[in-house]
Amino acid sequence: MLEIKGLKVKLEAEDKEILKGVDLEVPAGAVHAIMGPNGSGKSTLSYVLAGREGYEVTAGSATLDGQDLLDMAPEERAAAGLFLAFQYPVEIPGVGNMTFLRTAVNSQRKLRGEEELSAAEFLKLVRTEARKLRIDADMLKRPVNVGFSGGEKKRNEILQMAMLQPKMCILDETDSGLDVDAMKLVAEGVNGLRDAGRSFLVITHYQRLLDHIKPDVVHIMAAGRIVRTGGPELALEVEHNGYGDILSEVA
Amino acid sequence: MVTPAVSNPAPSLLDRLVLPTSGAWANDARKGALARFREMGFPGRRDEYWRFAGGDDFAAPEPEEAPILDMQGEAPVFTGLERLKFSFRDGRFEGTMPDLPEGLEVSRLADAGQADLHWARDLYGVLEAAGQSPVARPFAALNTAFAPDGLLIRITGKVALPLNLIYCHDDPRSDAMLHHVLRLEPGAELTLLENGPAAARLNTVLEVDVAEGACFHHVRTQGRDHGRRAVTHVFARLGQESVFKSFTLTVNGTHTRNETVIEFAGEGGVAHVAGAAMGDGRMGSFIHDDTVFITHGAPGCESRQVYKKVLLNGAVGIFQGKILVREGAQKTDGYQKSQALLLDEDSTFLAKPELEIYADDVACSHGSTSGGIDEEALFYLRSRGVPAAEAQDLLVLAFLSDAMDEIEDAAITEDITSRLEAWLARRRG
Numbered sequence: 001m002l003e004i005k006g007l008k009v010k011l012e013a014e015d016k017e018i019l020k021g022v023d024l025e026v027p028a029g030a031v032h033a034i035m036g037p038n039g040s041g042k043s044t045l046s047y048v049l050a051g052r053e054g055y056e057v058t059a060g061s062a063t064l065d066g067q068d069l070l071d072m073a074p075e076e077r078a079a080a081g082l083f084l085a086f087q088y089p090v091e092i093p094g095v096g097n098m099t100f101l102r103t104a105v106n107s108q109r110k111l112r113g114e115e116e117l118s119a120a121e122f123l124k125l126v127r128t129e130a131r132k133l134r135i136d137a138d139m140l141k142r143p144v145n146v147g148f149s150g151g152e153k154k155r156n157e158i159l160q161m162a163m164l165q166p167k168m169c170i171l172d173e174t175d176s177g178l179d180v181d182a183m184k185l186v187a188e189g190v191n192g193l194r195d196a197g198r199s200f201l202v203i204t205h206y207q208r209l210l211d212h213i214k215p216d217v218v219h220i221m222a223a224g225r226i227v228r229t230g231g232p233e234l235a236l237e238v239e240h241n242g243y244g245d246i247l248s249e250v251a
Numbered sequence: 252m253v254t255p256a257v258s259n260p261a262p263s264l265l266d267r268l269v270l271p272t273s274g275a276w277a278n279d280a281r282k283g284a285l286a287r288f289r290e291m292g293f294p295g296r297r298d299e300y301w302r303f304a305g306g307d308d309f310a311a312p313e314p315e316e317a318p319i320l321d322m323q324g325e326a327p328v329f330t331g332l333e334r335l336k337f338s339f340r341d342g343r344f345e346g347t348m349p350d351l352p353e354g355l356e357v358s359r360l361a362d363a364g365q366a367d368l369h370w371a372r373d374l375y376g377v378l379e380a381a382g383q384s385p386v387a388r389p390f391a392a393l394n395t396a397f398a399p400d401g402l403l404i405r406i407t408g409k410v411a412l413p414l415n416l417i418y419c420h421d422d423p424r425s426d427a428m429l430h431h432v433l434r435l436e437p438g439a440e441l442t443l444l445e446n447g448p449a450a451a452r453l454n455t456v457l458e459v460d461v462a463e464g465a466c467f468h469h470v471r472t473q474g475r476d477h478g479r480r481a482v483t484h485v486f487a488r489l490g491q492e493s494v495f496k497s498f499t500l501t502v503n504g505t506h507t508r509n510e511t512v513i514e515f516a517g518e519g520g521v522a523h524v525a526g527a528a529m530g531d532g533r534m535g536s537f538i539h540d541d542t543v544f545i546t547h548g549a550p551g552c553e554s555r556q557v558y559k560k561v562l563l564n565g566a567v568g569i570f571q572g573k574i575l576v577r578e579g580a581q582k583t584d585g586y587q588k589s590q591a592l593l594l595d596e597d598s599t600f601l602a603k604p605e606l607e608i609y610a611d612d613v614a615c616s617h618g619s620t621s622g623g624i625d626e627e628a629l630f631y632l633r634s635r636g637v638p639a640a641e642a643q644d645l646l647v648l649a650f651l652s653d654a655m656d657e658i659e660d661a662a663i664t665e666d667i668t669s670r671l672e673a674w675l676a677r678r679r680g
């Protein structure tokens with residue numbers, strides 16, 4: 001599904017290399033986790049995949065089902081099935097959450113050459129998905145993420161994911177700022193979407209989200225590289241011993 | 252005394268204008284206004300409130316040509332609403348008066364001005380004259396003196412249907428002055444809609460007297476013509492517990508200056524004034540100027556100004572807004588926001604926000620900002636599949652939404668929003 005090879009990225013503004021050769025492959029239907037200390041480049045990787053400006057790819061490639069992601073506009077990547085749940089969801093004053101969701105859903109359908117959803121179809125879908133995430137009518141009416149608590153913002157990201165039905169979902173620290181109940185809701189949301197045709201890349205700092213979303217493979221990222229890859233037990237190792245051991249091992 | 256203004260084309264425009272033949276009441280008002288005008292003269296760049304763009308566009312002896320825009324089948328704003336229609340072509344009333352509901356009296360200035368006496372005598376040019384101090388508004392005095400047409404409207408009850416003044420412009424060189432007077436008697440209610448480009452060059456005065464407990468809503472759109480120039484004035488006097496709300500949409504236009512002068516004369520009045528303007532300098536010069544002066548002359552009143560401008564390709568936005576709180580006007584609540592969204596580096600926003608307060612127990616705030624599109628928000632939208640151009644349009648509409656929120660009627664908001672969307676879509680070609 002997602003294939004990243006030798007990806008090197010530096011910041012456009014300053015001559016600073018952040019990703020120093022990332023190799024990663026997430027097969028269809030799989031759940032992979034990336035863990036790693038702060039500043040190791042996890043968010044940068046997710047932003048580069050989603051197409052944010054400000055980065056320069058100096059080497060390597062990233063493909064989604066064989067399509068060159070790096071050559072596409074952010075909206076084309078989204079229409080091709082890539083979704084990033086932001087570590088820091090963006091507030092958009094003046095744009096209602098409902099309008100935002102409907103515009104996103106229909107824009108993607110249009111880009112894919114599909115029929116737009118009717119108002120009734122959309123409403124039905126949004127109500128069903130919002131209920132699962134305990135997102136009330138008020139949150140749907142308010143401007144996107146404005147005045148939302150940390151947990152509400154993260155649930156709102158999962159709502160968007162549920163509505164857009166992407167095939168490659170990247171979750172960047174979706175667990176941070178969530179209490180236990182909110183984390184369960186988010187995990188249920190993710191688990192409900194798991195299927196053979198959909199893959200997940202779950203970026204997290206802590207093991208606890210992985211208790212709820214069971215990964216098939218865990219990668220450890222440090223200083224712009226994947227330094228270890230293993231099974232779920234790798235997450236437990238980090239939980240117990242911290243990153244110190246692993247990092248000194250690879251250093 | 253006649254004080255000729257320094258080196259400007261004043262004499263020639265004045266020479267061209269002819270005082271309409273009038274009956275006693277209007278004649279007095281016109282002569283008084285002409286005397287006021289002669290005292291002030293045409294404004295020059297040295298005048299404090301004309302520094303940014305000057306007044307030559309409005310003072311020139313002849314208007315510049317303004318080609319008639321082909322609307323390509325677009326229905327005029329407010330078409331979907333049930334309303335009472337009054338049409339003006341190049342500054343003259345045309346057609347017939349609609350049947351008026353109870354509580355509404357309407358006459359033409361061109362007719363009523365011939366009479367010896369009319370109720371409008373107590374207002375015509377009176378609110379304008381009061382609004383000349385402390386800041387002179389010469390084009391308003393000129394208008395009172397020379398405007399040949401307009402409507403004199405008295406509202407004695409709650410009028411359910413909005414009254415719609417529909418302007419159109421057939422002569423690419425028309426030079427029009429319109430002067431409307433509205434008197435809302437105590438407890439009366441009215442919505443006034445205005446739309447369309449009234450002339451190649453337009454000078455309007457709208458005097459509105461809102462008596463105690465009365466409620467006035469005003470929504471206007473100024474037409475999409477590129478070449479037109481307009482200087483408009485609203486003078487409002489608000490009685491106790493009265494409500495005045497006014498929203499203006501401006502797209503295109505070479506030079507538009509909208510002056511709003513409001514005076515709270517009784518306790519507990521509410522005035523909300525808002526404007527959304529969008530200009531693209533690629534279609535020719537675009538200058539949009541909102542000049543607002545609100546005087547809190549009574550305690551416990553609330554005023555709110557929300558002005559938003561979207562500018563690109565060298566467009567110029569100007570905001571000059573003042574809240575004056577007089578001694579004794581305690582518990583004043585004054586709010587002013589003026590913002591510009593600059594879609595490129597060529598466009599300019601010039602702002603002069605002012606507060607002048609002579610009472611100690613008041614809450615007044617003002618904020619003026621300008622900036623570009625929020626890149627983070629743009630990326631967020633694109634990452635959800637919204638193409639860049641549409642994402643930007645959505646953010647432009649979001650930026651304008653504060654001003655749009657000042658419109659009371661949801662159907663009108665929707666109508667106007669669709670105009671904004673269409674304007675943005677045309678920019679994308």
Ligand SMILES: Nc1ncnc2c1ncn2[C@@H]1O[C@H](COP(=O)(O)OP(=O)(O)O)[C@@H](O)[C@H]1O
Nearest residue numbers: 011018036037038039040041042043044045054
């Ligand atoms: N826009 C930026 N400007 C400056 N430094 C940045 C920028 N984006 C990322 N970095 C730097 O890149 C490194 C990786 O950051 P990030 O990808 O956010 O790490 P993580 O998500 O793993 O915590 C950090 O050293 C961070 O300071």
Ligand SMILES: [Mg+2]
Nearest residue numbers: 042043087173
């Ligand atoms: Mg991060």
